[in-house]
Amino acid sequence: MRLPSLFNDLSNLLFPRKCLICQGRLNPSEEHLCLNCLSQLPRTLYHKRRGNEMEQHFYGSIPVERATSYLFYTPESPVHHILHAIKYYGAKKLAIYMGHCMSTHLSEKEDNFLDGIDFIIPVPLSKERMRKRGYNQSQLLAEGLGQSTGIPVLSDLLIRTVDNPTQTHLNRRERWENVQGIFKTTTQAHALLQGKHILLIDDVATTGATLSNCAQAILKDIPNCRLSIATLALASM
Numbered sequence: 312m313r314l315p316s317l318f319n320d321l322s323n324l325l326f327p328r329k330c331l332i333c334q335g336r337l338n339p340s341e342e343h344l345c346l347n348c349l350s351q352l353p354r355t356l357y358h359k360r361r362g363n364e365m366e367q368h369f370y371g372s373i374p375v376e377r378a379t380s381y382l383f384y385t386p387e388s389p390v391h392h393i394l395h396a397i398k399y400y401g402a403k404k405l406a407i408y409m410g411h412c413m414s415t416h417l418s419e420k421e422d423n424f425l426d427g428i429d430f431i432i433p434v435p436l437s438k439e440r441m442r443k444r445g446y447n448q449s450q451l452l453a454e455g456l457g458q459s460t461g462i463p464v465l466s467d468l469l470i471r472t473v474d475n476p477t478q479t480h481l482n483r484r485e486r487w488e489n490v491q492g493i494f495k496t497t498t499q500a501h502a503l504l505q506g507k508h509i510l511l512i513d514d515v516a517t518t519g520a521t522l523s524n525c526a527q528a529i530l531k532d533i534p535n536c537r538l539s540i541a542t543l544a545l546a547s548m
């Protein structure tokens with residue numbers, strides 16, 4: 312037995328790791344969620360369906376190649392615990408792990424949503440919010456996805472120019488106004504992204520306002536790139 316695995320077994324015995332959802336004890340092979348809870352997460356399976364609800368958010372405004380969301384979000388579902396832990400309780404490893412889960416789910420042989428993607432770009436946080444939270448949860452998801460797939464993650468090419476208020480309590484129209492024109496690309500992006508297929512990543516989509524504005528900013532500066540979109544969860548208003 313190798314020392315690190317002996318150490319892991321020992322620390323697991325002394326400080327048992329628990330499933331975030333059912334609080335049951337995790338097996339050594341499980342991370343964050345037990346297999347039972349992981350298998351019961353409400354998946355959308357939208358990556359297998361063209362014209363799905365996620366793609367419909369962008370119809371008529373943004374020419375996206377394809378769009379999907381891994382999970383359905385409702386306030387009473389276990390997905391709520393995951394998102395809450397990632398966003399407010401500093402669960403950075405969980406965010407990366409959910410990126411791995413997304414990658415496994417989206418890259419099934421017959422329906423590989425990630426086929427042909429050149430770069431992954433996370434939705435950026437403002438400098439102010441980055442300073443307060445210390446990390447960008449969408450970037451961690453993107454890193455998990457990048458680690459599993461080998462697709463490079465580019466986190467500095469799209470920036471948020473305004474520290475806009477949180478979207479949580481805004482209605483549909485206010486959400487659009489809140490993020491209008493607040494993203495821009497860097498000069499480095501112009502050189503790197505020409506003709507490339509980019510996957511935009513965010514934690515939750517509700518109206519698609521934030522993602523649409525990110526996409527608009529990229530397409531305005533680099534009109535010949537192609538865009539796809541994926542989020543960890545999809546909420547309905």
Ligand SMILES: [Zn+2]
Nearest residue numbers: 330333345348
């Ligand atoms: Zn569980």
